[in-house]
Amino acid sequence: MSIQWFPGHMASARKKAAEAMARTDVVIEVLDARIPEASCNPMIRELREFRQRPCLKLLNKADLADPQVTRAWLAYYERQGGVKAVALSCKKPADVARIPQLAQALAPHRNDRTKPLRLMIMGIPNVGKSTLMNALLNRRVAKVGDEPAVTKSQQTLDLGEHMTVTDTPGMMWPKIVHDADGFMLAACHAIGRNAVIDEQVAAFLGDILLARYPRELAARYKFKQWPADGHALVEEIARRRGCLIKGGGLDLEKAAGLLLTDFRAGAIGRISLETPQTRAQMLAAAAQAPSALPADADCEEDADA
Incomplete structure (x- = not known):
């Protein structure tokens, strides 16, 4: 299953963002530290590079991500021109207080009343942009919710x-x-619920957790029988947590919801779903895979969008 989600208002948002970019000095791009590249919108990169705007990448929710993996991502971004990357939590005032100075360093020529520094916060849904806006201004000016x-x-x-x-x-x-990007985005709650099936997303998440974070899983769920894959993990959680339907069958939808909620809340531990290495491996595999479309079909579709 492929996950796609592009509500109609986002096309209008892109047009307005392109207009605002002309009046912007520094782009503050908020990413999810658990999936930095999967949560990096290629349209934002295109807009800022067209205007040659520097970018301060904020790996938000770093308190939920694997710290060793986050350090690897920071090194990855620091090798890119015109980019400064920091890991933080937008819910921590001390972290947010660093941002104006970091942004100023990317545009030192804009620093007085005649030439004020103009920042623009961008990112995909539900990565913490509004939380950041409120924290920067120390008052509630943007609506915040745990939905994309x-x-x-x-x-x-x-x-x-x-x-x-x-x-x-x-x-x-x-x-x-x-496809993996869609599932990672859904696991991190960046995709509208009407576009995903929780059982499939939880099984995808489970495969990653079993491969990379088995100790954290064992500590959280205390399995009697080790699951063979993500689907079996959801089934085992259903048994352990008493997720049953009438007749005694397993309520896999409820169990999937429990796994996703635990992951999103950090109850399993500090988890990252992608690393620079796994990202490179995924892209290499995709480049070698045969395509059903002509080589330039994707580019034409994106241009029309």
């Missing part, structure tokens, strides 16, 4: 005398090329 696509309009506010910040709606892109 809560923010649907732009707003620009002053951040001190020499700085402005624009909050933008979460933007997806028209086509998620790699």
Whole structure:
């Protein structure tokens, strides 16, 4: 199953973001530290590179991610030109307090009332953009919710005398090329619920957890029988947690929800779903796989979008 999600308002959001980019000095791109590249919208990269805007990449929810993997991602991004990357939690005031100075360093020529530094916060849905906006201004100016696509309009506010910040709606892109990206985004709750089946997402998540975080799984669920794969993991959780339907069968939908909730809350441990190495391996495998479309079909589709 391929996961795709591009609500109609996001096309309008992209157009407005392109207009605002012309008046922006530094892009603050908020990523999910558990899936930095999967949560990196290629449209945002295209918009900022077209305008040659530097980017401060915030690996948010770093307190939920594997710290060793996060360090590898920071090194990965620091090798890119015009990019500064930091790992933080937008819920921690001390972390957020660092951001204006980090952004200023990317555009040192914009630092007074005549030339205030103009920041724009961008990212996919539900990565913490509105939480960041509220924390930067130390007041509630953006609606926050634990569902994707809560923010649907732009707003620009002053951040001190020499700085402005624009909050933008979460933007997806028209086509998620790699199936694994869609599942990772869904596991991290960045995709609308109407576009996913929790049992399939939980099974995908389970495969990763079994391969990379077996100790954390064992500590959380205390299995009597070790699951063979992600589907078996969901079944075992159903048995251990008493997720049953009438007649005594397993309620796999409820068990899948439990696994996803535990992962999203950090109850299993600090988990990262992709590393620079696994990302490179996925891209290499995709490049070698035969395509059902002509070589330039994807590019034409993206251009029309």
